[in-house]
Amino acid sequence: MCNNVSAVSKLAMIPTLADLLADPARIAALPSEAVPQLFSELMRLQALLVTRLLATSGKQEVSDSEGDRLLDVTEAAKKLGLSRDALYRNHYPFVVKIGKHRRFSNKGIEKFIRNREGM
16 A cells, blocks of 8 residues: 555656756656656657648648648649559658658659659
């Protein structure tokens, strides 16, 4: 029983992710038992944020700061004249992974096409 109380009191003192972001020096003082719990919370947060990002679907464009548009698989397949399946089965240099999802760099596809035309 005393062991459980000790473990519970240690876990009660775990800082939140926000606390650690505000003061990264606190990471060094974390008990090793706390790391998996915090990492799990971080992965859950990442999944939620990726879901939110992808929730805009094809209606809004996803762009980076340089104006490159990220295409969904249907748009990329149409532009390349490939099947959606071919885009998932092969490794292309213009693939951008966002969590478990794939998007396709419009500029990367254009460069890929230009390089293929020269062959």
